[in-house]
Amino acid sequence: MADLLPLATLVGDAWEDYGLVDSGCGRKLERYGRYRFIRPEPQAMWQPALPQAEWDKADGEFVPASDEDGGGRWYYHRPVPAEGWPLGWREARFTASCTPFRHLGFFPDMAPVWDWLREQVAGKTDPAFLNLFGYTGVGSQALAAAGAAVTHVDASKKSVAQARENAALAGIAERPIRWIVDDAGKFAAREVRRGRRYDAILLDPPKFGRGPNGERWQIEEGLAPLLADCRHLLDADSRALFLTVYAVRMSALAIGELLAQLFADLPGKVECGELAVREEARGLLLPTAIFARWSRHD
Structure with a gap:
């Protein structure tokens, strides 16, 4: 039984191509290979550990819509390949890209x-x-x-x-x-x-x-x-x-x-x-x- x-x-x-760099105030700062992004994270109710200057280095941020339907859009501070870029985990290889669904x-x-x-x-x-x-x-x-x-x-x-x-x-x-x-x-x-x-x-x-x-x-x-x-x-x-x-x-x-x-x-x-x-x-x-x-x- x-x-x-x-x-x-x-x-x-964390691994070479991914890491949760910091989190707090309802957001998270992550690295995906050479790029860094900010995404909403309601469970990050605490204060961030890193200064704002580190968060300002993010290449883009997903800002959610004001309603509860899960919408929103990406805002880019630096160029990010629209076609994506290669990442890996152990033997696996895959293309990362900024999707309309925030991931x-x-x-x-x-x-x-x-x-x-x-x-x-x-x-x-x-x-x-x-x-x-x-x-x-x-x-x-x-x-x-x-x-x-x-x-x-x-x-x-x-x-x-x-x-x-x-x-x-x-x-x-x-x-x-x-x-x-x-x-x-x-x-x-x-x-x-x-x-x-x-x-x-x-x-x-x-x-x-x-x-x-x-x-x-x-x-x-x-x-x-x-x-x-x-x-x-x-x-x-x-x-x-x-x-x-x-x-x-x-x-x-x-x-x-x-x-x-x-x-x-x-x-x-x-x-x-x-x-x-x-x-x-x-x-x-x-x-x-x-x-x-x-x-x-x-």
Whole structure:
């Protein structure tokens, strides 16, 4: 039976091409390769550690709209390549760019998640990995580099195309990665009917989204049935499932209990808690998301 363990914090540290430089007063200062950007961060309620002169060195800033619809725009203080610029994480390579959605084409706080999943499948012969809501594919690259056969699913044709380009940039275009444009829920349900199984699954769902055929995704409605299907895609020989949840009024304990119930018939443990990024200026931890994960005991 999968036991639910106490709340945990999974911390991401800086690496060569990314770092959380400073944070405070509802904003965060980050470096993405040679460029620095300021983005809104409501949870940074404290004062910044660095003087304003350091923040003034930012190449651009995303300023949110005055409403609650998540809009806003980028303002640039220095030239930034509109076509993006190359970055890397371990073996992965990808293009960063300033998107209209305030992020830069990947989610750096997922780095410890990618490391954890690689650890779970280490030593497994020909592990099969499913990346739902795979976006631009850095997580898919991370598992492919660890020897997994990856199924990458995203509802956005543009995102999957970018994921393929990123894989080519990393020199792994010939690795066994299936690139699929599909609604995550419908795809998972079909995989259950096909009798497919996986060794590890990553789910990084948005709060709201649309499938390629107009399918409506609302996390409060769709998460439980999607996780139930994911449970059927795993068995006692599988290794792990990792779920992240962003920007919703939901508790880590709630998704942890949901996962513990769904995985009650499998050996292993269920953990839940927060993802956080360690600030370079003073080591402060900035929370970014909640998570729940299942892993099998060895």
